[in-house]
Amino acid sequence: MSSNTEVHSFGIEPITCHAWNADRTRLALSPNNNEVHIYSYSGDRWEKTAELKEHFQRVTGIDWAPNSNRIVTSGADRNAYVWVEEGGNWKPTLVILRINRAATYVKWSPDENKFAVASGARLISICYFEKENDWWVSKHIKKPLRSTVTSIDWHPNNVLIAAGSTDFKARVFSSYVKEVEPKPAATVWGKKMTFANIMAEFSSGGGGWVHSVSFSANGERLAWVGHDASVSIADGANSMIMTTIKTSFLPFMACSWIGESSVLVAGHDCTPMVFTYTGGKVQYSCKLDQEGQAKATKFNAMKHFQSMDTRGQAAEGNSINLNTTHQNTITQVCVYSGTKAGVNKISTSGVDGKLVVWDFKV
Numbered sequence: 312m313s314s315n316t317e318v319h320s321f322g323i324e325p326i327t328c329h330a331w332n333a334d335r336t337r338l339a340l341s342p343n344n345n346e347v348h349i350y351s352y353s354g355d356r357w358e359k360t361a362e363l364k365e366h367f368q369r370v371t372g373i374d375w376a377p378n379s380n381r382i383v384t385s386g387a388d389r390n391a392y393v394w395v396e397e398g399g400n401w402k403p404t405l406v407i408l409r410i411n412r413a414a415t416y417v418k419w420s421p422d423e424n425k426f427a428v429a430s431g432a433r434l435i436s437i438c439y440f441e442k443e444n445d446w447w448v449s450k451h452i453k454k455p456l457r458s459t460v461t462s463i464d465w466h467p468n469n470v471l472i473a474a475g476s477t478d479f480k481a482r483v484f485s486s487y488v489k490e491v492e493p494k495p496a497a498t499v500w501g502k503k504m505t506f507a508n509i510m511a512e513f514s515s516g517g518g519g520w521v522h523s524v525s526f527s528a529n530g531e532r533l534a535w536v537g538h539d540a541s542v543s544i545a546d547g548a549n550s551m552i553m554t555t556i557k558t559s560f561l562p563f564m565a566c567s568w569i570g571e572s573s574v575l576v577a578g579h580d581c582t583p584m585v586f587t588y589t590g591g592k593v594q595y596s597c598k599l600d601q602e603g604q605a606k607a608t609k610f611n612a613m614k615h616f617q618s619m620d621t622r623g624q625a626a627e628g629n630s631i632n633l634n635t636t637h638q639n640t641i642t643q644v645c646v647y648s649g650t651k652a653g654v655n656k657i658s659t660s661g662v663d664g665k666l667v668v669w670d671f672k673v
Contacts, residue, residue, distance in 0.1 A: 316599075316636050317668040319357060321348075326660040327370060328643055333377035335647060339363075340660065341370035347384055349401070365392050365403045372417035372428075379423050385414035391428050391438065393447060406447040408436045416462050422469045424491050429460035435474055437486045437506075452484050452507045462523045466530040470495040470504055473533050475521030481535040481543070483510040499531050499547035515543045515555040523566045523644075525574070528652035532588070534574045536563035542576055542586050542593050549591070556586070556593040565644040569654035575599075577641035577659055581633055583669065599669050600635045639663035 322342065329340040338350045338357065347363035347370055368388035375382050382394040382401070391406040391414060408414060412431030419426045425439040428449075433456045436449040458478035465472055472486045485504035487495055500510040511533075519539030526533055531548040540562050543555040561579035569575045569585070573596070577583040582600040586593055632638065639662035647668055648656035660666045 315670045317670070318636060319666045319668075320664060321350075321357070321666065322664050324664055325639075325662040326642075326664060326666060328373045329645065329658070329660045329666060330373040330375040330382070331645065331647065331658070332375050332380065338666070339373050339375055339382055340666070341373060341384075342664075343369065345369055345386065345388075347373060347382070361401055363392075363394060363401055363403070365405075366390060368413075371413065371415050374417055374419045374426065376419045376423045381419075381423070383417050383419060383426050385417035385428050387413040389414060389430075391417060391426075391436075404447065406438050406449065408438070408449055409451070410434065410436060412459075415459060418463055418465060420465050420469050420486075421467055422492070424469075425486070425488060427463050427465070427472055427486065429463050429474065431459040433458060433460070435460055435463065435472070435484070435486075437472075437488065439488050439491045441490070450488065450506060452486065454507070455509065455512070456482075461521060464524050464526050466498070466500075466526050467528070468495055468498060468530060471498065471500055471510060471526075471530070473524040473526055473535075475524040475535050477520040479514055479518060479521065479537070481513045481521050481524050481533065481545070483512075483533065484508065485510060500551075511545065511547070511551060513543065513545050513553050515539075515541050515553075515557075517541055517555075517557065519562070522562070522564045522578075523576075525567045525651075527568045528571070528650055532568075534566055534568060534588075536566045536576050536578070538562040540578075542566070542574065544574070544588050544593055546588075546591070552591060554588075554591060554593050556595070558595065560584070564640060564642050565659075567644045567646060567654075567657065568651040569646075569657065571652060575644055575654075575657060577644055577661075579640045581635045581637040581639060581641060581661075581663075583641065583644065583657070583659055599671060636667055637661055637663055637665055 324342040327341040349361035350357040366386035372385040392403040410432040416429040428436040435452040517539040519537030524535040563578035566576040585596040641661040
């Protein structure tokens with residue numbers, strides 16, 4: 312696999328989360344605070360065109376609906392807002408989530424008629440618009456969640472939803488809301504799809520928090536990554552067989568399918584990696600950064616911390632730059648061009664304040 316990179320820097324503050332509009336000419340991101348900044352690409356640089364400031368604590372999730380052009384945001388203030396653009400200005404609508412802990416993640420459904428909000432309240436809020444009362448309402452998926460929900464992903468049928476949690480498990484639920492959608496057809500994950508019904512539950516057998524989950528393009532496979540640097544895949548079309556590979560890398564924080572049998576993962580190693588699923592097994596394939604950079608990364612990090620230990624601070628002149636495109640943990644992976652069935656470009660953002668667009672061929 313070969314890759315080319317397009318690196319954009321938005322200052323020294325970490326990028327908590329980011330999202331693109333439909334044609335990728337605009338970008339929404341949060342610089343690790345209670346604001347969302349909207350940028351437009353003009354000439355050869357990004358220009359800030361708006362600041363969304365309704366949240367009063369750190370923004371934890373952003374998703375930009377490609378068809379309706381609505382933005383949904385979630386925050387540590389336990390709130391979610393749906394933003395609609397009117398005459399160049401973004402107007403917020405508060406969504407009553409009914410949660411008593413921080414919201415951690417938010418994502419529109421494929422049909423954009425509802426969205427899901429994960430939270431530290433051990434539940435998922437499924438939100439939809441109630442036309443009679445002209446507001447957004449929510450229903451809760453609770454059992455058998457036992458800890459913070461860290462990530463979610465929608466099945467292409469707009470009904471099933473995958474969730475990763477700090478109770479070390481990945482699950483598939485039904486989010487069928489009869490008020491806004493027709494009764495769904497059966498899938499490989501099961502037939503009974505009443506609201507909040509648990510369709511499947513998986514554990515890699517380790518002690519790693521599940522940081523990210525991703526359905527494949529056809530919805531028949533589910534991938535997730537853990538804090539124990541594991542990559543797991545459950546094959547719904549093959550008797551729900553689950554396989555896990557536990558690597559020697561640093562913890563993974565994000566993942567996404569980029570092909571029928573390829574998953575991109577990223578995290579504390581500061582470089583995206585590709586894993587393949589063949590013959591019922593997960594195998595490491597390659598890094599998007601050049602091979603050999605991991606060794607340099609570990610050497611520089613070791614030198615940096617040895618210096619801090621012996622002198623109380625990093626010695627002047629010692630290089631602490633990593634030999635990778637990102638200089639700190641990657642926390643989010645987005646499909647930039649193509650679909651999960653065949654991705655042409657992906658974008659990554661993280662703690663170093665950089666947003667990188669990777670152009671590659673699988």
